Amino acid sequence: MANSRELEALRKISLKRSACPVASTLDIIGDKWTLLIVRDLAFGKTRYNEFRRSDEDIPTNVLADRLRRLESAGLITRKPYQEKPVRYAYRLTKTGKSLGSLVAEMAKWGQMNIPGARRLSGSDDSVQR
């Protein structure tokens, strides 16, 4: 379970449309990009430029927006790893890490049902839970 600040943030962002747990989850991660950033974080990427280099070529403005949203939902933390210019390292919180099983389930569905989808990069063991 998350700490109280994270819980408060999650409460504010979800429960917008209904109290259904599927709708509430989709209020947070229901878009084309957010779970790709979670995927990258789960595989150990931490920096802006690393997310940018992923195959999907995420637009910079979308990346910046989704990182902000993930942080305010309490799913990632941001800490400077250098000054002048300041650069941040992003990491999944405990709650953020718990999205790993959703990403894995999505990968499984894609592999089984979409012709041409490859296996998830690296072995499943390399996902940091």
Place this chain on the structure above:
Amino acid sequence: MANSRELEALRKISLKRSACPVASTLDIIGDKWTLLIVRDLAFGKTRYNEFRRSDEDIPTNVLADRLRRLESAGLITRKPYQEKPVRYAYRLTKTGKSLGSLVAEMAKWGQMNIPGARRLSGSDDSVQR
């Protein structure tokens, strides 16, 4: 596995951004509404007005668009159940039904992590797999 028409449709719609199975799946169901319709279908709803009556109050234009997209992705079928005016019943295909585990995983995450999210309507046993 799906039939060849469904496979062809899925191939066309996904694999847009990369061959990653997560990205490919998100190309199909990565939005705030699609999985809510899948949830309703999994619980036995089949008609436009039934989807409209769900708590989230889906806008009619969004509902019509997502039903069209789900059909062209081979995840649902549409069959008339009355004439004059013609009305359609929507049902999950075999591939569509396989999204059930993703919806269940999402419900589980919401219930565990979002304070105030209720249990998924009905017992989990009532989901038609």
